[in-house]
Amino acid sequence: MHLSRRTVLTGLVCALSVRPVQATPDLMEAAIAAFAKGRAMKPGRVRLDLPPLVENGNAVPLTVSVESPMTQEDFIARVALFNEKNPQPNIAIFHLTPLAGRASVSTRIRLGDSQFITAIAETNKGELFVTKAELVVTLPACAEN
Amino acid sequence: MASVLINVPKLVRKGETIEIKTLISHPMETGFRSASDGKLIPRDIIHRFVCTFEGTEIFFADLFPAISANPFIAFTMRAERSGTLTFRWLDDKGGAQVETARLDVQ
Numbered sequence: 001m002h003l004s005r006r007t008v009l010t011g012l013v014c015a016l017s018v019r020p021v022q023a024t025p026d027l028m029e030a031a032i033a034a035f036a037k038g039r040a041m042k043p044g045r046v047r048l049d050l051p052p053l054v055e056n057g058n059a060v061p062l063t064v065s066v067e068s069p070m071t072q073e074d075f076i077a078r079v080a081l082f083n084e085k086n087p088q089p090n091i092a093i094f095h096l097t098p099l100a101g102r103a104s105v106s107t108r109i110r111l112g113d114s115q116f117i118t119a120i121a122e123t124n125k126g127e128l129f130v131t132k133a134e135l136v137v138t139l140p141a142c143a144e145n
Numbered sequence: 146m147a148s149v150l151i152n153v154p155k156l157v158r159k160g161e162t163i164e165i166k167t168l169i170s171h172p173m174e175t176g177f178r179s180a181s182d183g184k185l186i187p188r189d190i191i192h193r194f195v196c197t198f199e200g201t202e203i204f205f206a207d208l209f210p211a212i213s214a215n216p217f218i219a220f221t222m223r224a225e226r227s228g229t230l231t232f233r234w235l236d237d238k239g240g241a242q243v244e245t246a247r248l249d250v251q
Contacts, residue, residue, distance in 0.1 A: 058214070059213040060213075087175070090209040091209055092207060092211070094205075094206045095204065096204060097202065099198070099203045100162075100203065100220065100222060100223065101221050105206075107213075107216065108216070108217045109211050110211050111211075
């Protein structure tokens with residue numbers, strides 16, 4: 001069978017472009033479903049700041065911020081972080097109040113592999129906003145032995 | 146007792162949104178690692194962090210093993226008046242570390 005360079009490249013691009021959907025493991029989907037409880041998740045408003053390339057998966061700096069007026073009537077109540085390739089899908093759930101002034105939290109996380117991180121923000125009215133970020137880890141956590 | 150670093154801005158104007166940074170020494174043992182004898186090391190993590198201002202809860206976090214050792218958490222607060230911030234870290238062994246910091250609003 002003759003394969004031209006163009007056929008091979010087109011096939012490769014297709015395979016790469018569908019990969020994120022298929023690679024999302026069931027555990028993370030289940031954890032997100034438990035958080036969302038059947039509500040629709042809209043894209044936007046959430047911003048996830050992560051280094052695209054990480055040398056050490058034991059401490060990856062992460063900042064999640066959400067556009068919100070943070071008033072008594074309209075604020076972000078919860079922000080949840082999920083990963084797809086650590087032994088457990090949850091990373092953290094942050095509970096905010098209107099006293100926060102703005103919705104922005106920073107922490108450091110462990111990552112066992114290169115993967116997508118998902119952040120979901122929940123407003124006080126129960127609306128959900130979601131974003132994802134991909135990063136590459138060269139030395140994963142959980143690999144010290 | 147674990148050592149703790151808390152950073153609250155010194156010069157704060159009324160109504161300003163400030164960032165509060167916290168760091169605590171803790172192994173955050175995941176429960177997925179095995180010791181040299183092959184046995185699993187039991188999980189021991191800080192699973193909850195709470196910050197209150199003058200008795201009012203302003204922020205809390207549920208943490209999982211995916212949080213790094215020596216957890217660093219930074220969050221924001223709108224400073225309306227001076228008062229005491231209380232920080233509480235709860236771990237799997239039932240231990241709690243409580244620290245306070247002063248917030249002075251000018």
